[in-house]
Amino acid sequence: MDASVGMDGGSATRNFLHHHHSRTSPPLQQPQISQIGTVPQLLSGGIAGAFSKTCTAPLARLTILFQVQGMHSDVAVMSKPSMYREALRIVNEEGFRAFWKGNLVTVVHRLPYSAVNFYAYEQYKNILKSIPGLESYGANKSADVLVHFLGGGLSGITAASATYPLDLVRTRLSAQRNSIYYQGIRHALRTICKDEGFFGLYKGMGATLLGVGPSIAISFAVYESLRSYWHSRRPNDSTVLVSLACGSLSGIASSTATFPLDLLRRRKQLEGAGGRARVYNTGLFGTIGQIVRSEGFRGLYRGILPEYYKVVPGVGIAFMTYETLKKLLSQGPCG
Template sequence: MALIVREEGVKGLWKGNWPAEYLYLTYGAVQFLVYHEWQKSTTGLLPETPRSFIGGAISGCVATFATYPLDLLRTRFAMQGASRIYTSLYGACREIHQTEGIPGFYRGVWPSILQIAPYMGIMFAVQGKLSETFERIENPYWNHAWDHFTSGGVAGMLSKTAVMPFDVVRKRLQVQGPSRKSYILSDIPRYNGGFFACARQIAVHEGLGALYKGLWPGLVKTAPSSAITFWVVGECRRMFGAYNERTPLRQSG
């Protein structure tokens, strides 16, 4: 962080922020919509933990594919140095479309799908199980308002650690293309082939540990993010549920 501030200024800590904001808003909305619709439609068909895992995997895949271009734009904006390749979201979209075509917006999408399915499956399964456990606690020192917050944070850390290699490969593939040598890290290798070829190249030339580069910063980000997300969603569902009970829909006519 200190290096980023020294070399790029405080603004460097927020590079790629707007694409990231659009990404999180749309991704979260699609993901939780698909997940809760899955939960409603499969009640009683499967044991709870496998049902949560499958629902999390499906919702994560759908949301990832729907919002992937925003994820790619976020990564590319974050990788820019002093010589900016993209100056605006519109300019970035136009440049990618002209030089790489529609497939350029989906570079690395399959590693992302491979990553997100187990990632969200583990997260929702662990969060659901932990939340049930916390809800059963009968202790005057335990505040049940934090059930979703605590379970979400723990689930986020476990799932992030489990799929970190997929995340590393995904980001390496996202910054391929014609502008590969123009980013702040100009020595980004060229990876031939897809996910497995890229993972093998990283492991051979940098060691297996390279597949976990950035794990600690990732956990520092993921733990509070997951905790807050599940807490906010849980509280919103509780409030909307209470509101609907107080104001039932009026019968027409």
Template sequence: MSASVAQLKHEGSPRQVVVAGAVAGLVSRFVIAPLDVIKIRLQLQIHSHSDPLSVRSVNGPVYKGTLGTFRQILREEGVTGLWKGNIPAELMYLAYGGIQFSAYTYISHLIEAIPAPYTPPDSATSFISGATAGAAATTATYPLDLLRTRFAAQGRDRVYPSLIASLKHIAQHEGPTGFFRGLGAGVSQIVPYMGLFFATYESLKPVTANSPIPLPFGSSDAAAGIIASVLSKTAVYPLDTTRKRLQVQGPMRDKYIHRNIPKYSGVISTVLRIWKHEGRRGMYRGLTVSLLKAAPASAVTMWTYERVMGMMLASNEKLTKV
């Protein structure tokens, strides 16, 4: 296996991988939180400009475009409105980052242990490891993802007064399965997304490292992360929209900022209904801000991961010399 592909998998101990992944997820989430809120608000919006709106006595959607959504949230909910759902999201990213990178490393080692000539090529190893790691991290942290979406979907009128209150309400009125609404769409999305992301990232990293052109963020890691994220996110975006629509189902569905969210049940039926009533635009609503979010998020994640891992390895090296 080439050194470029093996680098991410063989750096650091399992504990260091978990720490670096968790820190990377935490930092990344804080940076992109406002874009995440904007994306969720747009994904839950089903109206075209000609449709009457149930939330207000006007025609048209609640939000119009990324900048319009940003300004409206600031005007009506203040700066803190852009960080709604940040507490469960930070917890999710903290856990997600650690689980994702540790699972990626573990699965990669298992695949590399397969004897020749059955050892898969580097690209297949990266895809399988990334997809498996993404599925494991998504499932383990899904309740936090659902809470993030529900809090981000709240307007000035709170649906849930606190995180604890939301946990109690969902448990009481929706049961344990209520915390996993839309998990099928989440896993269906994350498996190809993370597989494509890691395979593209590992392939582009040696190319960007030797690029004669100045790279964004001054790092080949960041540039490779940006390109890999944009390509992967666009490919699976309809499933992300489906997941968000399913996550706000339940007894509080008509109390969010979009009070006429349809009732959905199941991944396939949701995809078909969105396509039938909203078309391709409905499937990709919020894609622009999603790509704006995905690029810096992945760049910050990979850049932070590599730097934190580097600092820990350097620290260990100094200690061994003492």
């Protein structure tokens, strides 16, 4: 997930963590731009998200390779997914740098995603506050949660839609093994438009948008319940430690619940890639049925292990980077 924005201790931490860990990238943020300028916040958030994703890129690539493994392989002869064996294969066949295949697109994707998210959230929040019943935002806790939740969902959908082609290109580059069909970001964008038409850049977007709501709801519910339970038992624990722990656990819960949709998105994104024949000719639910029939229910969770492994370091690295950059940039001339 991208970096969130917000300055006030625990709530800044909470909003940043919510915004960081989900694959569908829904923002749960409350921008407060009094202590640090908007541009430094966006830069801090974007760079922190990009750095975190670069550090966990090998695990992200393993997830994608496992997720799409059942598409063109005969399931009967497929080996049991082993992270160690797959990592060895990547090093031996593609070289060590191949762990970062597709990572440049992820980095390029971060800043526009953060920017669209930030500004869309502000706009949606203003619109929602003008709706009767929600005008008590900031004073009424339930109105607060609703504005936060709906604004987060809508800005997540807007940002995901605006930057979706980059997400699709990232999947295509990451899924390439030895035969290289797409040479880089620009070549991939040009080739997809030529081979599959402009709308080829939006394959799998339905699954992405479908995952935004549940992902926000689960993250938010798990995070808030864990945090209040923890505070009731150990009120003196460090706010940062509590936020990081609860942020990681809510990330794991959200990943588990929405992983089948993520797998679906990746497979839809690869439909017809490199001139290959289509595998799924039905809609989202037809495709889920096809995967369950051919690979079993476990097929929907292919690749979830590396996904779990990257949640905790991903959240920690992003948060620490964000805090450091925020301090540095607030001391600069534009702070």
